[in-house]
Amino acid sequence: MPLAPNYPVMLRTTxxxxxxxxxxxxxxxxxxxxIVLAHGFTGSWRCADTRRITxxxxxxxxxxxxxxxxxxxxxxxxxxxxxxxxxVAAAVRHARSIGYEKVAVVGFSMGAAVAxxxxxxxxxxxxxxxxxxPARWYYRDTPPMRxxxxxxxxxxxxxxxxxxxxxxISSGRWDPAPMxxxxxxxxxxxxxxxxxHGDADTFFPVEHAHQIFAGAKExxxxxxxxxxGHAESAARPGMIVRIGAWIEANLS
Numbered sequence: 211m212p213l214a215p216n217y218p219v220m221l222r223t224t225x226x227x228x229x230x231x232x233x234x235x236x237x238x239x240x241x242x243x244x245i246v247l248a249h250g251f252t253g254s255w256r257c258a259d260t261r262r263i264t265x266x267x268x269x270x271x272x273x274x275x276x277x278x279x280x281x282x283x284x285x286x287x288x289x290x291x292x293x294x295x296x297x298v299a300a301a302v303r304h305a306r307s308i309g310y311e312k313v314a315v316v317g318f319s320m321g322a323a324v325a326x327x328x329x330x331x332x333x334x335x336x337x338x339x340x341x342x343x344p345a346r347w348y349y350r351d352t353p354p355m356r357x358x359x360x361x362x363x364x365x366x367x368x369x370x371x372x373x374x375x376x377x378x379i380s381s382g383r384w385d386p387a388p389m390x391x392x393x394x395x396x397x398x399x400x401x402x403x404x405x406x407h408g409d410a411d412t413f414f415p416v417e418h419a420h421q422i423f424a425g426a427k428e429x430x431x432x433x434x435x436x437x438x439g440h441a442e443s444a445a446r447p448g449m450i451v452r453i454g455a456w457i458e459a460n461l462s
Contacts, residue, residue: 213265221276221304223296230283231255231276231301233308234268243271243461244310246301246335248321250342250441251290251358252375254282259442263450267316270454271461274305278321280378287380290362291323291347292388298328302335312336312461316453319343319413319441323391326422330389330397337460338398339453341406342441344414345392345421347384354413354440392425399427402460406453408438431456 216232223229232255236243245267249260255275264273278297280288288294298315305313314337317325322343329335350356361367362379371377395403403426407419416434423432433452438444 213261214268216264216275219274219276219304221297221300223279223300225293225296227279227286227296228284229276229279229297229300231274231304233304234264234273234275236272237269241271242309242311243457244305244308244313245271245273245457246298246305246313246315247273247275248298248301248315248317248325249275249278249281250319250321251288252281252371252377253318253321253442254376256282257442259445262447263442263445266447266450267454269451270458271314272305272308272310274301276301278324280380282376287378289380289382289384291320291327292384294320294324295328295331298324299332299334302328314339314457314461316457317341317343318445326391326398326403327389327394329401329403330394335401337402337404337457339404339406339457340391340422341445341453342408342411342414343391343405343418343422345418345425346390347387349414349418352413352415358413392421395422395426399429402429402431404431404433404453404456406433406435406449408435408440408444410437410444411440413440
């Protein structure tokens with residue numbers, strides 16, 4: 211089945227970073243709901259997995275997907291979850307500027323952490339879905355996360371990320387560290403929050419989802435998905451359909 215058509219967009223953040231993105235209009239009948247899709251670390255809106263997710267979500271609203279700073283064809287360097295709130299803000303502004311009255315932000319992994327922080331600090335979302343997200347920073351108790359920290363913290367790791375994954379990582383350290391997602395979750399309400407996590411996630415165990423959910427206030431919902439691994443690459447179409455239906459139910 212061919213993917214839904216998309217149209218290129220260029221976003222600019224309030225701190226001056228140019229972002230590469232695309233708009234996929236809502237399916238037949240249209241919708242007043244916009245969905246901002248925030249990918250994980252080293253991802254891109256152009257990746258096959260992200261485009262597949264965009265295609266499914268477009269049944270429920272128009273999708274604005276983009277590359278975070280330092281990723282793909284976007285400018286700047288990634289700060290791995292800190293300044294990326296400005297990137298989500300730019301995508302939400304664009305969604306509203308082209309006519310979407312209500313906007314949900316759906317984030318995966320790093321994008322999930324950014325989605326929660328954006329909703330908490332910028333107050334610009336009407337619904338938030340956080341998939342496979344970390345509850346706290348500096349977590350390195352799994353082999354994949356130790357590899358991620360090597361890529362972020364070591365000069366050779368940053369070179370490897372740039373060459374292999376087209377991801378340019380800032381060499382500076384957070385100062386101060388941004389509010390962790392489990393604390394930011396408390397500030398999302400009254401916007402509805404859906405936390406989705408797999409019990410087979412090799413990056414962040416399910417305790418991260420439980421910590422985010424415990425920190426959040428109503429309205430909130432938690433799905434622990436049996437057999438689901440991590441982020442976009444493991445997301446089954448059926449789960450994305452359910453996420454789309456949740457957005458529709460909360461924003462209709």
